[in-house]
Amino acid sequence: xxxxxxxxxxxxxxxxxxxxxxxxxxxxxxxxxxxxxxxxxxxxxxxxxxxxxxxxxxxxxxxxxxxxxxxxxxxxxxxxxxxxxxxxxxxxxxxxxxxxxxxxxxxxxxxxxxxxxxxxxxxxxxxxxxxxxxxxxxxxxxxxxxxxxxxxxxxxxxxxxxxxxxxxxxxxxxxxxxxxxxxxxxxxxxxxxxxxxxxxxxxxxxxxxxxxxxxxxxxxxxxxxxxxxxxxxxxxxxxxxxxxxxxxxxxxxxxxxxxxxxxxxxxxxxxxxxxxxxxxxxxxxxxxxxxx
Numbered sequence: 047x048x049x050x051x052x053x054x055x056x057x058x059x060x061x062x063x064x065x066x067x068x069x070x071x072x073x074x075x076x077x078x079x080x081x082x083x084x085x086x087x088x089x090x091x092x093x094x095x096x097x098x099x100x101x102x103x104x105x106x107x108x109x110x111x112x113x114x115x116x117x118x119x120x121x122x123x124x125x126x127x128x129x130x131x132x133x134x135x136x137x138x139x140x141x142x143x144x145x146x147x148x149x150x151x152x153x154x155x156x157x158x159x160x161x162x163x164x165x166x167x168x169x170x171x172x173x174x175x176x177x178x179x180x181x182x183x184x185x186x187x188x189x190x191x192x193x194x195x196x197x198x199x200x201x202x203x204x205x206x207x208x209x210x211x212x213x214x215x216x217x218x219x220x221x222x223x224x225x226x227x228x229x230x231x232x233x234x235x236x237x238x239x240x241x242x243x244x245x246x247x248x249x250x251x252x253x254x255x256x257x258x259x260x261x262x263x264x265x266x267x268x269x270x271x272x273x274x275x276x277x278x279x280x281x282x283x284x285x286x287x288x289x290x291x292x293x294x295x296x297x298x299x300x301x302x303x304x305x306x307x308x309x310x311x312x313x314x315x316x317x318x319x320x321x322x323x324x325x326x327x328x329x330x331x332x333x334x335x336x337x338x
Contacts, residue, residue, distance in 0.1 A: 047105050048080045048081075048103060048104045048105050048106075049080070049081045049082070049104060049107075049108055049133075050081075050101060050104040050107045051071070051074075051084070051110060052086060052107065052108070052109055052110065052111075052119060053084075053109075053111060053115075053137070054137065057112040057114075066110075066137070069155070070108070070110065070155055071083065073159070074108075074158070082104070086111075086115070092109075093118050093119065094122075096119070096123060096128065101123075101130075102128060102130065105131065106130055106133050106335070107119065107123065108132070108133040108135060108158060110135045111137050112136065112314075113143050113144075113314050114313060114315045115137075116134055116177060117175075117177055117312060120132065120177055120332060124168070124331065124332075131163050131333045131334065131335055132332070132333065132334045133154075134147065134149055134154065134334065135149075135151065135154040135155065135158075136149060136150065136154065137151070142242050143242060146257060147164075147336035148337035153337065157336060158335050160337075162337065164258070164336045165258060165331070166258050166330065166332045166334060167257060167327050167331065168327070169241060169262055169326070170327075171310060171312060171317060171323055171324070171325050172323060174312060174317060174318075175328075176312040176313050176317070177242075177313050177332070178313060179238060179239065179241070179242060179311075180239045180317065181236070181237065181239075181310070181311040181312075183235050183236035184216055184217060184236060216235050218235060218269040219233065219306065220232070220233050220305060221234050221237070221304065223301060223303045224302045225264070226300065227298065228294070232266075232294075234269065235267050236265075236267040237265075238263075238265045239262050239263070239264045239301060239325055240262065241262050242257075258329075261298065261299055262298060262299070262301075262327050263295075263296075263297045264294070264295060264297065265288065265294070266294040267293050275292065279293070300324075300325065300327070301324070302322075302323075308321075
């Protein structure tokens with residue numbers, strides 16, 4: 047077995063990364079397997095390494111880092127046509143996708159050695175792949191830059207709205223969106239298209255996503271007409287209730303979204319600006335080792 051281990055030296059908050067990498071190499075090499083280790087030097091470097099080297103000689107590419115590092119390597123692997131499997135050792139601060147896969151820093155090496163391969167769906171927004179979420183709207187990056195202790199107890203969407211103290215703080219985004227079964231033409235404040243059970247470290251209990259069903263879940267929060275609507279929207283999200291009055295939700299295999307220019311967030315990373323977004327699901331495209 048040949049492994050390529052790519053790790054992000056600045057991912058997460060751990061001060062013990064080198065020891066963790068050493069443990070990974072030791073455990074994976076016990077049976078005489080060959081391990082190549084590459085440390086990324088900055089954003090995009092992991093994907094460039096995959097493009098510039100013959101990675102098809104590796105049976106498994108192992109990603110050590112957070113959701114953003116995994117996002118980069120998965121996108122790079124798909125675009126360069128890698129045919130092997132991916133492993134994931136989460137070092138990040140949120141690790142949403144690892145949670146969906148049943149992987150944590152304690153069992154990750156064991157999961158890789160057991161070799162249980164799952165074929166999971168991926169999303170693609172225009173030309174960039176994403177593992178678990180494409181988001182837009184007010185403060186959609188706030189959960190990636192705020193300490194976890196400040197977010198505990200309420201859901202991701204509720205946290206976003208809790209950060210907004212008045213209607214004047216909210217900038218509505220008018221969208222026209224076509225899904226498999228619906229057409230939306232409305233002012234939105236937060237939009238999520240997701241293939242996971244949590245986003246930004248917050249579990250969204252109202253979403254029952256399956257990672258291999260050929261569908262992406264969506265939640266678009268409507269612009270509140272008044273402070274009472276804002277409070278009721280917040281209350282619904284805190285209680286993990288999806289309600290037609292304050293949001294659009296469902297699942298779809300594709301989305302076409304036209305709007306004024308908006309910033310997209312893909313797996314916690316900058317997804318660029320767009321006035322026209324085409325999102326689709328790539329069924330069972332990602333081969334990844336997991337415990338589920």
